[in-house]
Amino acid sequence: MKTFLKVWSVLTILCMTFVVFGGALVTKTGSADGCGNTWPLCNGQFVRLTDITPEKIIEVMHRLTTGISSIFVIVLAILAWIYIKDRRETKPLAIVAVAFLVLQAFMGAAAVMWGQNPYIMALHFGISIICYAAIVLLCLLIFEVDNKFDARNMVIGTKLKVNIYLLTIYTYLSVYTGALVRHEKASLAVPAWPFENGKFIMPTNVQDYVQYLHRFAAFILVVWILYVTWIVFREYSHYRVLKYAMVLEIIFVAAQAFTGIMSVVTNVNLYVALAHSLIITMMFALMTYLCLLASRSKQNRLRIR
Structure with missing residues (x-):
């Protein structure tokens, strides 16, 4: 079975x-x-x-x-x-x-x-x-991935735990802004990257605001993931599962940023746009696994004691 x-x-x-x-x-x-x-x-x-x-x-x-x-x-x-x-x-x-x-x-x-x-x-x-x-x-x-990486004995500090929880919530909100770009038909509201004609122009309609909101949210997401990765490698390098997960997150967010930029450059090529949706889905799933690990930390600490 x-x-x-x-x-x-x-x-x-x-x-x-x-x-x-x-x-x-x-x-x-x-x-x-x-x-x-x-x-x-x-x-x-x-x-x-x-x-x-x-x-x-x-x-x-x-x-x-x-x-x-x-x-x-x-x-x-x-x-x-x-x-x-x-x-x-x-x-x-x-x-x-x-x-x-x-x-x-x-x-x-x-x-x-x-x-x-x-x-x-x-x-x-x-x-x-x-x-x-x-x-x-x-x-x-x-x-039983936990057993393979000894994840059941992992103890995570408050700083990293809070960052993981908040980053997961923020990732979800970023996903929402991306979905809103599609449903508001704002994919080409700003038909260049990062700005039209190389300079920022104040938004003039809803589509412009939605597009800029998504780009700003995506930028913050990249920076935040890099920051959490830095914490993991500096303070938790002995936990393989955390290191591997954050390396994957960096790969995902880099691929996500690339496909997002290429969506604009290629006038929303269908295959690029579909890849953009699929990558963020896998990226969010990985973030929730980090949340699961963080949620166990207190029980692990008590068991080890």
Whole structure:
């Protein structure tokens, strides 16, 4: 059963990756209305082979992968609840995964049937990455990553712990600003990087403000991750899992910044934009694992004593 659980958890992550990828594809190709204002069926009926458009195919495939992924997530949550219930994080993570999966599906359906408010729809992506992160954490628990890196005995000081928590929250807020750029159609509001014609020009409309807000938020995120990495290597170099995690975070944030810049340079090339969404999803999931490690620190300190 343990082998099956590991395989199932990996498949669930792959399924949710397709869901996140598909959702980004729907947004970036303008396919949200590909099936009209009906849900779950397309225009109130099954898709007819004589009435197929690219937008309809993208929207139908996204709904289909979401439905399949829902089965995988629910089964994973049940199996984890039963077979790794000794871990204190298992039940909360299982609940979060299922709850945010349902909320994500509801928001997607609501957007189709009742219209799309950009500020609400920006939350849709944020909800999906929380569900994704919960599934990744369950997978890490199932694979007993803690034992491989001796993470269960880790003790983290208050300064690093607070930085990890706040950085994770800030990362989520940065993700929201990025999603808002897409839904406010502000991707090319400032069609050069870092500024148009090499100098800062005061924003004149909502799209300009949203674009500049996202760029500023992204800059702060890069600096903050570098600062936390410096703390880890200076004070916690004996913990391999922390060092590896922060090196990965730097790789992710560098790739995220690069794809963000290239999105502007290439006039929002579809593949670059999709990579931009996928990278931040994985980056946020890794941040939540650091939160999990930080949350255990007090118990580890008491156990060691």
